[in-house]
Every structure is written in structure tokens, then in C-alpha cells.
Amino acid sequence: MDTILEMRGITKEFPGVRALDNVSFKVRRGEIHALVGENGAGKSTLMKVLSGVYPHGQYEGDIVYDGDVKSFSGISDSERDGIVIIHQELALVPLLSIAENIFLGNERATRGVIDWHETNRRTAQLLARVGLSERPETKVAHLGLGKQQLVEIAKALSKEVRLLILDEPTSSLNERDSDALLQLLSEFRDRGISSILISHKLNEVSKVADTITVLRDGAAVSTLDCAAGAVSEDRVIRDMVGRSLSDRYPSRTPNIGEVVMEVRNWTVHHPIDSQRKVVDDVSFNLRRGEVLGIAGLMGAGRTELAMSLFGRSYGTGIKGEAVINGEKSDISSVPKAIKAGLAYATEDRKTYGLVLDQTIRRNVPLANLEAVARGAVVDKHLEGEVAEEYRRKINIKTPSIEQATINLSGGNQQKVVLSKWLFADPDILILDEPTRGIDVGAKFEIYTIIRDLAAAGKSLIVISSEMPELLGITDRLYVMDKGRFVGEMASADATQEKIMSTIIKAGG
């Protein structure tokens, strides 16, 4: 196989950070090339250099594509050559239809007049190719994340893609959707389309990748060829973090006490379509020192349940009661919920988690400003110390806490959201996809924090689409499907198959 892409000696600096340091990187035609590395290793940056997000002149080094040295001046430039990037955060317009999104900026038109017939026909073809059975006129807002991801790929196909770059495409997908997507990449490979896949899910990397390149601290540390025999995950981890990781989950002896929260008959309606029940008559309890998991497929209503509990931040027509520490408590607004000891760390860091233009120092204490203030006056030094403490404790990779959070890598942004809620010091902490986009090493650190919180007598609810993670760190599991709790089991007895069959049984 010949080489479609070679990046030579790429160096990219931001003020105070050298994100890429003389990286060389080669992709063969028609292969799936995985790019892995810790949070902040420079994966996204390397791909932004390749696709022209950082245009020629803002980096050092050469990009050789199809035998020619390229100097892209923007995304549209690289797209013309068939390089299409799908970013870590999806970029579809929710209120436009699938067809409109796919041909946005690339409309099927004659002299400025859009040919809708042709647009919809082409869209239908593309959707068939990615295996998505939706009508072209459907609004993107009505699709789940998995389907949106497929729309992004269909959009890439519409541009005659030859090198497809996917930045953590499966981080917010469940197993089934992930598998479908990886299957699609394999089909593309057979048709000669090369892909670069960035992922923190090493199991799927070893499943599909032909070659794996590991980045560490902005340098390419190894390139592993899977054709020569399967590469073990441990090997990859060792290259990523510089040491081997003996366990994926910290060991723990649960010390579970009395019930601290009991939710009864919780029902939530959709904010716009107020007839539709998003959470339907859910009852559960949570004990002191317990780590409780909620398993379920995307769209099961787990986030909606959590957000509606946390100060009615989601939904309308909320009914039911929550008893905290034996008393019926008022959690009808976020400040009241926080006062009752609740906290909710969101899965959607950009929309609900961070004030992106502001620094780490300002984001970390935001939910508990009183603790860094004397009266109404913020103690800037204390604030700095708090941010610094969390930066060290959960290892936020950044030159300083004065960095605006928009400049952090995806995984490090996630860590800032976590820090904010840890600093709020709640008794009951709801974590929604706490390790989404987080590298293996840092995952272990987060699991350790969860364990320590539980050991200190706090109670945790973990929502996660990664079942091994739920099985590995929780004590007890509820299974949620279509807004209802359809099963409860001790994590020790649970298996992935058991959870799936509970869901399927409920659905049938």
C-alpha cells in the first residue's frame, strides 16, 4: 500500500504551550489509522493542522498529501482535496433538516436557486450508504447523538472524501451505535477511503485499526502495526502514559449506610411537547457511601432524570417527591438543590458546564463562590489556591490556571467541570458521563476520586454509557429504558448481557 499522507516535523505552539513538537505521522492509502494519547497530548491539534483549521504559516513542518506538499489556507481548501474532519464537538445546525445540513455551504443549486428534489434524492442515497433510515426532511434536533454522528459522516461522503478524520466519534455513543460506526469505517476502507480515528476507547481501537500512532506530550512516541499481529491494549497504554497500568478500576471495600435520598414516582414531561413523558414514574433510593449506577441506552432519559432532580433544570410538569435525609425536601431550584446537598456534573461541558471564555481559576469555584469569599468579596488568592489544588489533584493539563477553558483539550475541560462540583462539596453527587473523552490514566484517577468520596460517606449516582465502567465502579445498578426504571441489580451480579437483556425484555 502506498502513502496517502505524510506529515513531517510538525510543530505548533500556543502562547505558553508547545502543543506539537516535531511530530511525524504517516497514513497509508485505504487504512484505518488510530491516533491515541492522553488528554492534551495534541491529537486534536495535529488534525486541525492537517485540515487547515490552523492554516499554513501558523505551524512549522510539511504536509505531503498524495505526493504533493500542501499548504492549506482553510478547511474549504483541504476539503477540496478530499480531507474531511468531523470534530470532537458536532457542528450540525439543529433546526435545519438532514438534507439542509448535509448540503450546507455546498448547496445543489442552479444560479442560486436550490434544487430541493435533487438535494433530497442525493441525501437519501447518502443516508442509505451510512445505513441511516431517516427521511431527508427530518430536523436534526429530533435525532439522537448516534444518528447525528452518521449525518456528519454522510455529509463527509457528499464531499467526495478520500481521507476522513474522526475526532472521538464514539465518545458519546453507546456500544451498538459505536459498533455500527466502526463497521462503516471498515466498509470505507474496502472502498479505498482512508480514515484517521481518534479515540480513548482502546478496545474499539484495537478492533478496527490497521495502524496505531501514540502521541505523548506533543510528540509521536510510537507507531504500531496491527497487521503484524494484534497489539495489546497494555502496550498502547504503556506508550501513552509512560508506565503500565495494572488495574483499570481501583479496588474498594464499600461501606454502605442508611438511605440518604429516596425519590418517589418521579415523572417529567418534555419541555416543548408537554404530553410526552420523558421520565415516567421513577422511584429509587440511594444510600450513604454508595455508588449507584444508572445504565441505559442513549435517549433512555437518564440525563433528563438527573437534570430534573437537580433544581428542575429540565422538563415541565414535574411530579413526584424527593426525600433527603428523611425529610421531604424542596429541590425546585438549583440553589435549593445545592443547599439540600445535591450536585450535578453535566455530560455537556460546552453548553452546561463551562464559562468557556473564562479561566480555570474562575470556573472552578463558580458553584461555591461563598467558600472563596469573605462576605461578598472574593479572595482572589484563595480562589487561585483552590484552582491550583484541583489542577494538581486531578491533573488538569495546562500551562497555568489563568488559561481560558476554551483553550483546553476536550478531556481537560471535562476535568474542570468535575473540579467545580467536587469543590462544591455535595453530599449527593450525580455524575453524568464523568469520563467521557477522558484518557485511560485519568479515568483511573477519577474512579479513585469517586471511591474516596464514597469512603468519606458521600453518595454518588453515576450515569454512563460504558457498561464495563458501570460494572467496575458501582455497587448497585438501575436499568433505565424509555423513561422508566426496568430493572435493579447488585453490580457484583450484573453483566453486560444481563443489562442488555433487561432492556430488550422491557422494550418487547
Add this chain to the structure above:
Amino acid sequence: MDQSIAQSEVKAAEPGAQASFLRKNMREYGILIALVVIMAFFQFATDGILMRPVNLTNLVLQNSYIVIMAVGMLLVIVSGHIDLSVGSVLGFVGALAAVMIVQWDVNFVLAAIVCLAVGAAIGAAQGFWVAYYRIPSFIVTLAGMLVFKGLTLWLLAGQSVGPFPPTFQLISSGFVPDLFGGENFNVFSLVAGVCLATLLLYLAARARRQEHQRGLVEEPFAFFLVKNVMIFAAIVYVSFLMATFRGLPNVFIVMALLIAIYSFVANRTTIGRRIYAIGGNEKAAKLSGIRTERLVFLTFANMGMLAALAGLVFAARLNTATPKAGLAFELDVIAAVFIGGASMSGGVGTIVGAVIGAFIMGVMNNGMSILGIGIDYQQVIKGLVLLAAVIFDVYNKNKG
């Protein structure tokens, strides 16, 4: 901690540190430099008239109401909103003061208090719709602008009402008496100026020392020195010039107090932090337990009160209330805030920036009037300056 000390020392020692610091803080220095350059230009072009004590005093008086409103507008804009009604509210409150004091013989202190309360109530009424019913502030305050323009006309029955009693005029035309009994020279003003300048210098030095102890110093020493010496010299010089005329105007004291208080609120208090967070990402702020509605509501109420204060100052200065008072002032105020570096989408901007922005507009108005440039060209030039300032901002942001 020790790790970061080492880091900052390494950084300061790097040869490119000064240049990179300048690049990073271009906005803050840029606007200060722009003010100095514009002042120098007009000082030269007007043969030194600009900095004559009489003119300087005049400049402060002319600008005071814009500055007072810019302080409130900055908070409104930082929270992600806008208030188009301030000019009309200023006019309305001026009219109300005139009617109460001149026509009904109400005591002027009582009248002033009532006026401030009315202003706050007007702001609160608009803020109510914006905050709790999520009506876009552009629309609510556009409506407010029309309503209060109309009510001003109605209140004054289309006539000018005045003059005010001399005691009321003192708000605007009064000067701080010389407690040291200087003859042609207001010693007190100079002393006050020197004290203020020294205080600022002391505070800056103390803050820097504390940062240094914690290893957080970023600003190269040369920058720190030049900036603070310049500020010190400017304050002493201006108070000296004013002392040779009639001393510090009362309004100047009011302005200085407002700037100090609101800077403190914006930078150092939990309320300030929360307002910036709301403007930066309202959903995240809300989920962090910040009472976003209440804060937005209060920001508008505060804006209304400051517009009322500006209305009193303006009426006292003209010594009459006219139906035209406040016309298009909102544009100057909003322009000042954006020239001062605030962002249209909220979350970004400083009080000091907005005040400097107001003075840039003020110096240009004043300088161009002295030069006899027609009102037509003045508008064009001001418009272009606003555009240039914002382009500079956006360019800087994209580059960084």
C-alpha cells in the same frame, strides 16, 4: 505552589516575555494608548486649548453623564443584554425633577431621592420582562425608549421647564470648596489629587507584591512601572490644572466614587463574578446555582438608577429640563462601552475600559468642536472610531 513560582520566574526571564505579554494584553494597553494619542493629537491641533484648565473642567462636566451611564451599561452588556432606553430615561427623570422642584416646590433633596427611586423602578420594570419572561432586552428597552420619550413630552407639555434653584445647580456646576483657603489656587484639589494618586500607586504596588509572593506575577516590571508612573503623573497633573481654575467639580467626585465602587463590585465581589459568568454562559451559570434571573433584573434596576442620576446631573447642568434632553445619548453610552473592549455577546469588558471609552468619545467631541469641525463630520468620525476599535478587538482575538 513552588512549582508555579519556578514557572513564572522562568517565564519572566525569557527574552520574548515582554513582547508576548504585550500581545496578550494588547486590548488593555491599546485603549489607554489610544486615549493618550488622541489627547496628544488634539492638544497639538488645538494649540493647547484642549488641556487648558477651563476646557479640561468643561470636558469632565460635559462627559460626566455619559460616564455615569457607561458604568451601568457595562454591567448590562457584560450580562449579555443591552439597554436602549437610557437616553429617554435620563430625559424623563430630568423632566420629573424640574416639574417637582420648579413647579411643585418640592425640596430638592427629597426630589432627587424620588427621582433616583423612579429611575430604579423604571429599570426594574424593564428588567422584569427581560429576566423573568425572557423578552429580548433589545425589544423591551426599545419600547422603553419610545415610552419615556413620550412621557417626557407629556410631563413637560412640550415646554422647557426651569430654572432650578441655585442649590440644585450645585450638583453640576459646584466645585469642592478649598478647605485650605487658597486664593487663586485650589490647594485642596491638588492635595486630594496627590492623595488619590498615591493611594492608587500604593494599592498597585501592594497587589504586585502579593502576587509576587505567590509567584503569579506576569506583568514585566518595566510595564508595571511605566503604567503606574503614567497614571500617577496624569492624576496629579490634571488635579493641578483644575486647581488653577476653580478646583475639582462636585461631579468629578461623584464620578470617581462611582468608578471606584463599581470597579470593585465588578472585579472583586461574588455579584460581579456571577454577572460575568451569566454573560459568558448563562446555562452553565444557572446550573452552577447562580440566580441568573434575579441578577439580570438587578442589573437593569441599577442601570435605571444610574440613568436617573445622570438625568439629575444633566438637568442641573443645563439648568432646565427640555423635551429634547437625552436624545441619542444611549448611542454614545453604548459606543463608549464597546470602545472600552466589551463584547457584544456578553461576559467580557471592564468598568475602567468603559470609562476610558467614554473619555475617548468625549475628547473627540470636545476637540473637534474646538477645531470647528461640523457636526456632520463629527458623527462620521465617531462612527469610524467605534468600528475601528471593535475591528481591532476581533482581529486581536482571532490572532491570539
